[in-house]
Amino acid sequence: MKLLIIGLAMLLTVTLLCYANQNYLKASLGTVIHDLDTILVDLQNEKWESADEITKSIIDGWFAKKGYYMSVVTHEHIHSVETALIELQCSIENRVQEEAIKSARVVQTQLENLLSEEVLSLASVL
């Protein structure tokens, strides 16, 4: 009976932690992806101030949660997203519309790929 209890407790703990991690990642990265949509609209309308503000808040949020991301996502992904975010910020600061839109889309795609790898689905399991 002891084996059953320990085994089930360990199994449940790991499963719940993974499930909670997946949901948290989905929620936090989902917000960033949504914010990037807003940035893209702002960039198309040349609302530079608003785009800059949202980008800064995304970067601040990203670095505040970096420790968590580093513990659950491969560091290669983290570094790519960071580089793309900095590129986006630079393009917005320099007011280069085409470059900024391209950078925003790159960040969005990277985050979507990251999510699709971490969120449970038949495709990601296989």
Place this chain on the structure above:
Amino acid sequence: MIIVLCRAAILFVVIMISMRILGKRQLGEMEPAEFVIALVISDLASVPIENIGVPLLYALFPITLLVSLELLITYGTLKSLNFRILVCGKPSIVIENGKINQSEMSKSRISVNELFEQLRGKNVSDISQVKYAILETSGEFNVILFSEHSPVTVSDLKIEYEDKGLPIAVIDDGKLIKKNMRIRNIDRQWLDSYLKKRKLPQPKEIFLMTIDDQGNIYISEKERKR
């Protein structure tokens, strides 16, 4: 570099805990499922040590999952014979009443040479002396001889024999083992006087001292450094 060391230390602790939870079996005694889990755990642990870009949780979570599954499988095998057969298989009787069971041998994929090798390992040279030769699910080969060929035991000889019991160490590499001293009802004073009487050195100069149930004492002094 320090990160690699920290990660290796963390994973070492985790694997040690996992192995303690899984039990005390040696490699050769493992059931197929245990062997597979040991292999996968070692592989999982090596990845985050080699590559610091991979989060430690990528190893810790799957290792915990595998250990928990192994515990559940062990529970299942203890509770259900059918489940045990499904997971561990059945022992194969390759020799029965001195006759080789060829179908079992081919099922277990044992050649005649291997059979002889295993029998020689058990000090058996004549198959006709073997009542049963069993290939256990752990891969161990056990031989039961016909009673006329079995080694003589004390009960066969019908002689009186006093069991000496288990010798336990009271001094190990110069250190007193107080728990074992209490079991044998001896104290430091008795020990010192015994050693003095036998003109033996102080306990710190003794490598091993054991006492069995009958009070028989074995002493081995430490070798002098050259």
